[in-house]
Amino acid sequence: MNLHPMKLVTIVCEAYAADAVLRLLAEVGASGHTSFPVEGSGARGRRLADIPEYANTQFEVIVRPELATLLLQRLGAELFPRYAMVAFESDVRVLRADKF
Amino acid sequence: MNLHPMKLVTIVCEAYAADAVLRLLAEVGASGHTSFPVEGSGARGRRLADIPEYANTQFEVIVRPELATLLLQRLGAELFPRYAMVAFESDVRVLRADKF
C-alpha cells in the first residue's frame, strides 16, 4: 500500500470569497479539492465576529507540503486582508498520492 | 507566515443535541466553529446503534490546546450521558491564530 505524507489545507470563508479561493487554488497548482456549505459563527469577540453566521464555504485541499506553505502564504497575504476567512493545515497520509 | 499549533475538535451529534453543543461551546469560550448536516450511522454493535442513521450535525471547532481539553472533558461529563454523540481532536496549524 502506497501512503504519501501530504497536507490537508482547510479554508473556511464567506461564500462570496469562494471564487477568489478557487482562482488562488488554480494559480498555485492545487489540483483537487472538495467544498461544501457550512454554517459558521465567530460567537465571541470582535475579531471573530467578522465570520458571519451563515453562508460560509469550507474548502478542503490536499497538497504536497511545499505547496501547502505557498498556498497559506498567499492566502494570508492576498485574501485574508479582503475577506473573512480561516485557514489551517494538518498532516494526512494519502493513498495513491500520484493523483495530486 | 504565522502558523499556530491548535486543536481541531470535531463533534458529531444528533441534530436535537445541537443547541446543547452550541451552549457548551459558548460557555467554554470557543470563539468560532463551523457546522453542517451529515448522515451518520453506527452500523454494527449495540453501542454505536445509538447514533441514528440520519439527521446528525457535525461541528468543527478550532481551539487552543488547553481549551480542547476542557471542551472534551465537559462534553464527556455533561453531554455524552444525555445524547448520542462522538467527539475527537486532532492537531492543526492555524494561519492568523490571533483570531481564536
Add this chain to the structure above:
Amino acid sequence: MNLHPMKLVTIVCEAYAADAVLRLLAEVGASGHTSFPVEGSGARGRRLADIPEYANTQFEVIVRPELATLLLQRLGAELFPRYAMVAFESDVRVLRADKF
C-alpha cells in the same frame, strides 16, 4: 478523560460509488461513519480529471489503526480500479473510544 488514538479515514468518491464504499465499510467492520455531499474538482491534470465537478460524497470513518490499514488496502485494491476516488488517513484522539 479517556482519549484513544485512532485513525480518521476520509474517502471522497463519486456519488454512485457510495454503495460500494458502504459495503466495504461493513465488510471490514468499520462501525460508524458520517457522510455528506461535496462538490469536488480535479482542476488540473489528466489524472485528477477523473473526479467530476459535482455529485461527490465525502465519508469520514473513525477506526482503530490496524483497521485503517486494512480499509485503505482494500480501497486501493478493490475500489480504486473501478471508481474515481481519493482516500487519506490522519491521526485523531477520540473521546470514549469504546464506541468504535
